[in-house]
Amino acid sequence: MVKSIFKKQDKGVKLTKRGDRRNVFRIQRFKNDHGFQIYALENSAEGRKIFIPRFVFGRFRACVKTILKDEISKKSPEPFEYSASFFNRDYFYFKSSGTDIDNLIIQDIEEREGSSGYITVSRRSLQALDQLLYSDKLQHPNDVLEEIISYHKLFQFSFMKGSKSITSDLALRKDILQSIERYTPSLAQKVILDNAGKDDGKEDKPKQRPGKAAAKRKAMANLYKPKLGERFNEKDIRVDYEEIFGGTRVSLTSSSDTEDAQTAKGKRKKPLLSQFAIPLPATEVKAFETGKFYFELSPEEASEFRDRFINDRSAEFFLGFEIVDALFTYNRSIRTFRFPLYYTKIRIRESGRGVYLESLQDGLIHLNHLALANLVEKFSETIAGVDQVDRFFKTLLAQDISVDRLNDRVHLSRHLPVKEAIFDRTREILLGYQDENGKGGILGDLNVKGIECDLQSVYLYRAPKQLNPIDQALELDLDQINAVAHQSGKRFYSSLLGRFLTPEQETDVQHNQGDFAPVLWMPGALPQSTRNLVDRLDQHDIVLLEGPPGTGKTFTIMNLLLHCINSKQKVLIVSDQKAAIEALIEKLQDYLIGDDRGTPAERKWKDLLFSAIKVVDEVKTGEQSLPDLVNDLAKSFKVQEIETGNGINSENLEKKIRQLGEKIEKLKIQISNKMTGYMGE
Known part of the structure; x- marks a missing residue:
C-alpha cells in the first residue's frame, strides 16, 4: 500500500539588492529538470535575466569581484573584457566598451531557454551586485569546499576498510548496492x-514420467x-x-538452488x-x-x-x-x-x-x-x-x-x-x-x-559503516566546517581555508607578508623553483605545490624543513605513503652525514637530526575512544624544543651575513674592473 501524504515544499532561495533605480538585482536558486541547481540572475529594472549553473557560479562571482577591484577602482574608466570559464569552456562574457563606458554587459553564451541572453549593470551598481552574490543569505560559500567534502565521503564509502593510500592498489567494495x-x-x-x-506444438515434447513432470511444474510455479x-x-x-x-x-531452475533452500531451512x-x-x-x-x-x-x-x-x-x-x-x-x-x-x-x-x-x-x-x-x-x-x-x-x-x-x-x-x-x-x-x-x-x-x-x-x-575513530572525527569536522561556511560566509572567507579557496577575497583580509622567510636558512645554491616557492609562502598562507616524480619535490620539502628548524619554526609533514616519509628522512641523513658516513661522527649527526624531528610512521587506531586516540597522537608527536647554540645571537649572525654579502659584491666589482683593464672593453 502506497500513500502520498506530504505536501510539496519550495526550497528555492530568493534575494534582492538595489543599486539604483535602473539596477535592481534579483537572484533565485532552483533545480531544473535536468537535475542541476541553477541561479536565475535578473535586473528587474530592465526586465532581463540570465541563468547561471551552480558549478560555474563561483567563477562567475569571482569574475565580478575581480572587475570591481581591477577595473572599477581605476580613476578614469577604461574598456575591458573578461570571461567566466570552466574546464576550458567559456560560459559568460563581461564587457564594457568605449561606446558605453558607464555600463557593463554580462552575456550568457549558451542562452538557455528563458534567458534574455544578457543583462546590463552600471559600473556604480556593480558593488551592489557583488554584495548580493556573496550574501550570507544565499548560503553558497564555495563550490570547491563542497566538492572536496563530497569527494572525500564518496572515497570513504567506495573503498574497503584498510585502504591506506589514495595512490595504492585500492579494492572497491562489493558488499553494498549489488x-x-x-x-x-x-x-x-x-x-x-x-x-x-x-507455438512449438505438443507433438515435439518428450515424454516424461508423472513424478518428474509434477516436480517440474511445482518448481516452475515457485x-x-x-x-x-x-x-x-x-x-x-x-x-x-x-x-x-x-x-x-x-x-x-537448478538442483543446487533446491539444496540451498533446504540448507537454509535447517538453520536456526x-x-x-x-x-x-x-x-x-x-x-x-x-x-x-x-x-x-x-x-x-x-x-x-x-x-x-x-x-x-x-x-x-x-x-x-x-x-x-x-x-x-x-x-x-x-x-x-x-x-x-x-x-x-x-x-x-x-x-x-x-x-x-x-x-x-x-x-x-x-x-x-x-x-x-x-x-x-x-x-x-x-x-x-x-x-x-x-x-x-x-x-x-x-x-x-x-x-x-x-x-x-x-x-x-x-x-x-x-x-x-x-x-x-x-x-x-x-x-x-x-x-x-x-x-x-x-x-x-x-x-x-x-x-x-x-x-x-x-x-x-x-x-x-x-x-554497514566502516569508519574508525579518526575517520569519524574527520567526518564530523568536515560537516561542522561546511555548516559554519553556510551559516556565516564572512567567517568562512576570513578563515585560512576560506582565503585559499576564495582568493578573490584576499585583499579583504590582509596577509602579513614576509612572515615565513625574512632570512633564508637553506643550504647551498637553490633552484629558481624553490626561490619562487619561498616568495609565494611569504605572500600567501597556503601554497599548492604540484609536480610529477623526479622534479624535486622531496628536495624542496627538505630545504623547507631545514629552514623551519634553523629559524625556530615548527612544521608538520604528513603523507598518505610511508615511502615518501622514508625518502625525506634518507635525504636529510645524506645531507647531514655526507662524507662522515661510516665514521664515529655519523652517530652524532643522527642524534642531532632526531633531536630536532620526530618521525611517526605508524598510527594505531584500533577500537579505542577518540580522546584516547588523540592523547596517543599527542605523545607520538612530542618533539624536543630546539635551542640555538650558546653565545649565538641571531641578529648579530644576520648582520655578519649581510656584511659578507656586501664584501663579496665589492670583490666582484674589483675583479670585473681589473679584467676590463687587462682585456679592454
Whole structure:
C-alpha cells in the first residue's frame, strides 16, 4: 500500500539588492529538470535575466569581484573584457566598451531557454551586485569546499576498510548496492515463454514420467512467484531467452538452488539481508514531490524487514531504482549480477507495519559507480596494459545527452526530479535499445548473456559503516566546517581555508607578508623553483605545490624543513605513503652525514637530526575512544624544543651575513674592473 501524504515544499532561495533605480538585482536558486541547481540572475529594472549553473557560479562571482577591484577602482574608466570559464569552456562574457563606458554587459553564451541572453549593470551598481552574490543569505560559500567534502565521503564509502593510500592498489567494495544471485524471471517473461511453448506444438515434447513432470511444474510455479511490489513498464529492457540461451544446456531452475533452500531451512537463524524489495513504484520516487515516501508491509514482510534488514540501526540505508540484471550462466543455471542503476541516501522510520522514507540530500541521486565498476571488472576481457574500468568511465562520462535543445553529459549525480528523457538516454548509452538484449550500448562487450532493466521495481539497500575513530572525527569536522561556511560566509572567507579557496577575497583580509622567510636558512645554491616557492609562502598562507616524480619535490620539502628548524619554526609533514616519509628522512641523513658516513661522527649527526624531528610512521587506531586516540597522537608527536647554540645571537649572525654579502659584491666589482683593464672593453 502506497500513500502520498506530504505536501510539496519550495526550497528555492530568493534575494534582492538595489543599486539604483535602473539596477535592481534579483537572484533565485532552483533545480531544473535536468537535475542541476541553477541561479536565475535578473535586473528587474530592465526586465532581463540570465541563468547561471551552480558549478560555474563561483567563477562567475569571482569574475565580478575581480572587475570591481581591477577595473572599477581605476580613476578614469577604461574598456575591458573578461570571461567566466570552466574546464576550458567559456560560459559568460563581461564587457564594457568605449561606446558605453558607464555600463557593463554580462552575456550568457549558451542562452538557455528563458534567458534574455544578457543583462546590463552600471559600473556604480556593480558593488551592489557583488554584495548580493556573496550574501550570507544565499548560503553558497564555495563550490570547491563542497566538492572536496563530497569527494572525500564518496572515497570513504567506495573503498574497503584498510585502504591506506589514495595512490595504492585500492579494492572497491562489493558488499553494498549489488548482489550475485539466482536469476528469477518476472511474470511478464513467463507469459512470453508460455506463448512460445504453445507455438512449438505438443507433438515435439518428450515424454516424461508423472513424478518428474509434477516436480517440474511445482518448481516452475515457485520460480514465477511475483516479487514484492513488482510492476511492468513498456520501456523495460528484457532479453529474448530463445535467442541468448537457445541450444545451450541451461535451466531456469537448478538442483543446487533446491539444496540451498533446504540448507537454509535447517538453520536456526536466517542471515541478514543487504537488500529488500518494497511496494513503492519508481515513478513516485522519480517524481520526488516532497522527498518523503510511505508504504505498508504485510505482517510477515514487516517481521522480516525488522529482523533481517534494519536491525543494524548504525548502518546507512539507500533507496535504489531502475534495477539491472546482467545475466550469465553458472553450473547450467542462470545467474544475475543485480544492482540499482541509481541510488539515493535515505532515513527509515517505522510505524507498525508502515514505513516512512525521507531523502537526506534533497533528492541527490547517484549513478551506481560501485556496481558498474565491479560489473566491468568482473565480466571484461583482460587486455595487457588496459584498465577496463578506467576506460569504461572515461567513455561513459564523455557521452552527450541532448534534451530540449540543451546539451548535457552523463553525470554521476543529479537532483530529483529529473526529466524522464535523461533516464531514457542514459539507459540507451549503457544498454542500447529494447530489442538488443541489453547489449547495444557501451556495456555490450561484457562477457554476459544479456542485460535487463526493470524500470518500476524499487529496493532498499543496507550498507554497514566502516569508519574508525579518526575517520569519524574527520567526518564530523568536515560537516561542522561546511555548516559554519553556510551559516556565516564572512567567517568562512576570513578563515585560512576560506582565503585559499576564495582568493578573490584576499585583499579583504590582509596577509602579513614576509612572515615565513625574512632570512633564508637553506643550504647551498637553490633552484629558481624553490626561490619562487619561498616568495609565494611569504605572500600567501597556503601554497599548492604540484609536480610529477623526479622534479624535486622531496628536495624542496627538505630545504623547507631545514629552514623551519634553523629559524625556530615548527612544521608538520604528513603523507598518505610511508615511502615518501622514508625518502625525506634518507635525504636529510645524506645531507647531514655526507662524507662522515661510516665514521664515529655519523652517530652524532643522527642524534642531532632526531633531536630536532620526530618521525611517526605508524598510527594505531584500533577500537579505542577518540580522546584516547588523540592523547596517543599527542605523545607520538612530542618533539624536543630546539635551542640555538650558546653565545649565538641571531641578529648579530644576520648582520655578519649581510656584511659578507656586501664584501663579496665589492670583490666582484674589483675583479670585473681589473679584467676590463687587462682585456679592454
